[in-house]
Structures are given as C-alpha cells and as structure tokens.
Amino acid sequence: MNPFWDNIFHSGRYKQSLPYFLSTIPIFKKLDKRELAFLENIVHVRNYETDEIIFSTGDIGSGMYAIRSGQVQIYSRDDQGNETTQALLETGDFFGEVALTASRPRCASARTTEPTVLVGLFRSDVQEAIRRHPAPLAKIMFGLNRVISDRLLQCSLQLEKLKAQSPETQINE
Amino acid sequence: MNSHDGMSRAQVAVLYLVLTTAIASGIAIYSSASTVTALFKTATTGLFLPLLLSLIVSFLLDPVVQFFESKKINRTLSIFIVYLLLSSLIFILLLIVGPPNWKGMIQALKADFPRYIGHAIEYLNGLLAVLHEHFPIVKNYDIAERLRVASQSIFGSIIKETPRSALRIGSLLLLVPLFSFFFLRDSRRIMRGVISLTPNRYFEMVLDIYAHVSWQLSNFIRGRILEALIIGLVVWLGLSFTDIPYAPILAIVAGATNLVPYIGPIIGMIPGLVIALVDLGMGGQFWWILCVYLLIAQIILDNFILIPILISKVSNLHPLWVILAIIMGGKLYGVMGMIIGVPIASIINIIILEIRQYRRNFNPYNRYFTSRGQLR
Numbered sequence: 001m002n003p004f005w006d007n008i009f010h011s012g013r014y015k016q017s018l019p020y021f022l023s024t025i026p027i028f029k030k031l032d033k034r035e036l037a038f039l040e041n042i043v044h045v046r047n048y049e050t051d052e053i054i055f056s057t058g059d060i061g062s063g064m065y066a067i068r069s070g071q072v073q074i075y076s077r078d079d080q081g082n083e084t085t086q087a088l089l090e091t092g093d094f095f096g097e098v099a100l101t102a103s104r105p106r107c108a109s110a111r112t113t114e115p116t117v118l119v120g121l122f123r124s125d126v127q128e129a130i131r132r133h134p135a136p137l138a139k140i141m142f143g144l145n146r147v148i149s150d151r152l153l154q155c156s157l158q159l160e161k162l163k164a165q166s167p168e169t170q171i172n173e
Numbered sequence: 174m175n176s177h178d179g180m181s182r183a184q185v186a187v188l189y190l191v192l193t194t195a196i197a198s199g200i201a202i203y204s205s206a207s208t209v210t211a212l213f214k215t216a217t218t219g220l221f222l223p224l225l226l227s228l229i230v231s232f233l234l235d236p237v238v239q240f241f242e243s244k245k246i247n248r249t250l251s252i253f254i255v256y257l258l259l260s261s262l263i264f265i266l267l268l269i270v271g272p273p274n275w276k277g278m279i280q281a282l283k284a285d286f287p288r289y290i291g292h293a294i295e296y297l298n299g300l301l302a303v304l305h306e307h308f309p310i311v312k313n314y315d316i317a318e319r320l321r322v323a324s325q326s327i328f329g330s331i332i333k334e335t336p337r338s339a340l341r342i343g344s345l346l347l348l349v350p351l352f353s354f355f356f357l358r359d360s361r362r363i364m365r366g367v368i369s370l371t372p373n374r375y376f377e378m379v380l381d382i383y384a385h386v387s388w389q390l391s392n393f394i395r396g397r398i399l400e401a402l403i404i405g406l407v408v409w410l411g412l413s414f415t416d417i418p419y420a421p422i423l424a425i426v427a428g429a430t431n432l433v434p435y436i437g438p439i440i441g442m443i444p445g446l447v448i449a450l451v452d453l454g455m456g457g458q459f460w461w462i463l464c465v466y467l468l469i470a471q472i473i474l475d476n477f478i479l480i481p482i483l484i485s486k487v488s489n490l491h492p493l494w495v496i497l498a499i500i501m502g503g504k505l506y507g508v509m510g511m512i513i514g515v516p517i518a519s520i521i522n523i524i525i526l527e528i529r530q531y532r533r534n535f536n537p538y539n540r541y542f543t544s545r546g547q548l549r
Contacts, residue, residue: 044365044380046373053374062377103381122377124384132242 027143035136048116056109061099063122070116227352292451396483401428411465
C-alpha cells in the first residue's frame with residue numbers, strides 16, 4: 001500500500017492493536033471488528049520473562065494462550081527427567097486450547113525462551129461472557145471446534161499412515 | 174577521653190544522636206499512624222452501610238442487567254434501563270397500594286409501646302411467680318424490671334434516632350443508586366485489574382478460584398435477600414387478614430431478622446405475638462398469627478420451598494459460628510451488625526470452602542496421577 005495513505009488512515013496502528021492480532025489467530029478468524037473489540041475485553045495480556053514456566057505437565061488447565069511476541073517452548077519430561085522439546089512456537093501461534101472447554105490436566109509443559117507477551121483466554125471468562133454475549137462466543141466456540149477437528153483429522157490420517165507403514169504389527173495384534 | 178575507655182566522646186555523641194532520632198522517629202511514626210487510622214475511621218464512619226447496601230443492590234440487579242446485555246444493549250445503557258424499570262415499578266406500586274402511613278404508625282407505636290411492654294412484663298411476672306412456687310430456691314430475681322428498663326432504653330434510642338435516621342435514609346437514597354451504578358458498571362473491570370496483579374505462575378488458579386467464589390457468593394446473597402423479601406411479604410399478607418396494627422413494621426422486622434438463621438425467626442416473631450396478645454387477646458386471631466409466623470412463613474415457605482430452591486447447602490454454618498457471628502456483629506455495629514454478621518460469616522465460610530474444594534478437586538496428583546506421578 002502507498003505509505004502516504006497508510007499514514008493517513010493509520011492502518012499501521014490498527015495492525016499493531018490487540019484486536020488485529022486476535023483476528024490473525026485461526027480460532028478468532030471469523031469474528032468481525034465489533035466482536036474482536038468485545039473479545040479484547042475478556043482476554044488477559046500477560047508478560048513473561050525469559051525461561052519462565054507458563055504451565056507444567058499435570059497442572060489443571062484453565063485456558064489457552066496466544067503468543068503476541070516472543071517464543072514459547074513446549075516440552076515434555078520422561079521418567080528419568082530428560083526433556084524433549086515438542087515444539088517451538090513463535091509470534092501468532094497458540095497453545096493450550098484443549099483446556100478452554102474442559103478442565104483437563106496439561107499434557108505437556110510450556111516455558112518461554114525469551115521475554116514474551118502472551119494473550120490468554122480462560123474458561124471462567126468465557127463461561128461468564130456466554131451469558132451476556134452468546135453470539136460472538138458461539139463464533140469463538142465454532143472456531144475452536146474447527147481447529148480441534150482439523151487436528152483430529154490430521155491425527156487420524158497420520159495414524160492410518162503409520163498403520164499402513166507397519167502391517168506386521170497389525171497381524172501380531 | 175582515653176582510648177582504652179571503650180568509646181570516645183564522639184562515639185558516645187553519635188550513639189546518643191542515633192538513639193534519640195530512632196526513638197523520636199518511632200514515636201512520630203506511631204503517633205502519625207494512630208492519627209492516620211483515626212482519621213481513616215472518622216472518614217469512613219458513614220460509608221459502611223451505603224457501601225454494603227449498594228453491593229447488595231448490585232448483586233440483586235446484576236442478572237437483570239445481564240439479561241438486557243444479552244439483547245445487544247451496552248452495559249451502561251442496560252443499567253439505566255433497569256434503573257428506570259425499577260423506579261417506575263416502585264412508583265406504580267406506590268400509586269396502587271398507596272404509601273403506608275409510616276409516620277402515623279411510628280407515632281402510634283410510640284404511644285402504644287409502654288402498654289405492650291407493661292403487658293409483657295405482667296405476663297412474665299406471672300410466669301416468675303409460678304416458677305417461684307415450684308422452685309423456691311430461685312431468688313426473687315427482678316427480671317421484669319430489668320427487661321422494662323432495657324427495652325425502654327432501646328426504644329427511646331430508636332425514637333431519638335428517627336429524625337437523624339430520616340436524614341440518613343435521604344443520603345442513602347442518593348448514595349446507594351450511585352454506588353451500585355458504578356459497582357454494576359465497573360466491578361468486572363476492577364476485579365480484572367486486581368486479578369491481573371497475581372504472578373504468572375498462580376494466575377490461572379487465582380482466576381478459577383475467583384470465578385467459583387464469585388458465582389457462589391452472588392447466588393448466596395441473591396438467595397438470602399429474596400428469601401427475606403418473600404418472607405416479609407408473606408407475613409405482611411398473613412397479618413393483614415387480622416386486625417393487628419403495625420402489620421408493615423412487623424413484616425419488615427420478620428424479613429430482616431430472617432437473615433439470621435436459627436435465632437432470627439424466633440426473635441422476629443416475638444413483637445408480633447406480644448402485640449397480638451395485648452391487642453387481640455388469646456382468640457382465634459392470635460392462633461392465626463402464630464400460624465402465619467411459624468407454620469406458613471417458617472416451616473412451609475422457608476424450609477420446604479425457599480431454602481432448597483434459593484440457598485445451596487454450601488453456605489450452611491454451624492450454629493456455634495452463627496452465635497459467635499451474632500455476638501461479634503452486635504459488638505461492632507449494634508443491631509445492624511447482629512443482622513448482617515451471620516451473612517458476612519457465611520460469605521467468609523463460602524470463600525474458605527470454595528478454595529479448599531478447588532484445591533482438593535483440582536489437585537492433579539489426586540485425580541489424574543498415581544502417587545508415582547504416572548497418568549491414571
């Protein structure tokens with residue numbers, strides 16, 4: 001876009017705002033501007049230092065996080081205490097979304113690797129907001145469902161592939 | 174001074190200075206702290222009641238405001254709508270029923286009060302005489318005289334306070350809607366600000382516990398207030414079938430004392446029964462009034478209908494705590510404190526119970542993990 005017009009309409013400023021950031025996350029993709037402004041009021045912006053633990057395995061999850069800036073390492077620890085990194089998440093990624101609808105224990109740990117700003121959406125806020133604003137919350141829930149369904153689909157496809165790769169295990173069982 | 178003396182003169186002077194300044198600043202801090210707390214006390218004396226009332230009002234109105242909010246009206250506007258609806262409802266009620274003649278009633282009560290007390294004391298004296306006949310060991314303890322003096326002093330103070338309390342009611346009428354407006358509009362933002370101060374590691378837990386506690390609390394407060402209102406209305410209705418005077422005042426007493434479990438309903442019943450005995454005699458009307466108080470209001474309505482519906486089992490306090498709360502509330506804020514002491518104790522109880530339950534239920538190592546840390 002022309003920087004001249006860009007300056008006049010301050011689209012740059014909007015792109016730095018929290019609602020714009022939220023609209024880039026797949027779960028909130030379908031929300032319009034007004035609903036995004038509403039969503040801005042129920043999320044919590046949290047600042048983390050380097051190497052701070054966000055949650056660890058077995059904690060009862062109460063919500064999801066999106067990375068506004070910084071980097072988050074998802075890792076798990078086995079019985080001997082060896083850590084294996086499962087993912088390194090960057091700005092715009094989100095994690096922990098399974099805990100948004102049900103209080104289940106976290107199945108991995110998360111920790112920051114640099115100063116990080118996270119945007120958290122938590123179950124209690126969602127439950128409270130559903131009573132006041134059912135329509136945007138329904139959209140959010142739909143988005144969450146879409147993301148989780150996609151992942152489930154990928155999972156089952158991969159499972160199929162793994163089964164196809166090792167037919168002898170099938171016979172043994 | 175000699176050097177082997179331990180301390181040189183300069184050192185002694187410095188020590189002296191340091192000690193003096195320490196003591197002086199200590200005294201200064203202490204006195205300023207006590208003046209600050211005194212100032213704080215005087216500044217907040219009249220605020221306790223309006224703040225409490227407006228908290229209660231905002232708890233009561235919150236569901237209604239939420240209803241309008243879900244119709245896509247913004248919160249401030251919906252609060253205004255609720256206010257408008259409420260005030261017009263009160264206005265219409267006043268138009269239909271007509272305002273009860275409070276002033277005349279209080280004046281009549283002022284005139285009648287000594288008569289009621291006299292009759293009650295006569296009756297008590299009769300009881301005492303019977304007691305003396307059967308248990309002569311009991312010394313002639315002048316319970317009646319003490320009761321008369323105490324009740325007259327209480328009633329006298331109530332009468333004396335009336336003009337002042339009229340002024341206070343005026344300020345309440347102004348302050349309570351104002352405060353509750355801001356509580357309704359901004360409480361969520363304020364609480365979010367407070368919660369966001371918690372450290373990252375405990376943030377999720379604090380948020381969850383807060384959600385649980387506030388849900389329980391709003392249910393409890395709403396339930397209690399509705400219960401008192403309904404009991405008051407039913408007592409009013411029941412009493413208005415009879416010729417008993419002061420039915421509205423008696424209904425208010427019954428509703429307010431109903432906030433105190435176990436003891437409250439009994440206390441709330443006494444004035445009505447005394448007035449009924451004195452004015453109406455031991456006839457059918459007296460039994461009907463007793464029936465209204467005891468059977469209809471307490472047993473049928475409260476125990477079988479209201480408490481199961483409105484109030485959860487969570488908030489049940491042990492009777493010992495109830496008595497302690499009444500005594501402590503009475504020491505702090507008089508009659509008002511006696512009434513609100515128990516609800517406040519139950520609120521503290523709910524908070525503690527919720528936190529404990531959260532810790533038990535959501536302790537991952539009980540529910541999802543074996544003692545060795547394996548997933549179940």
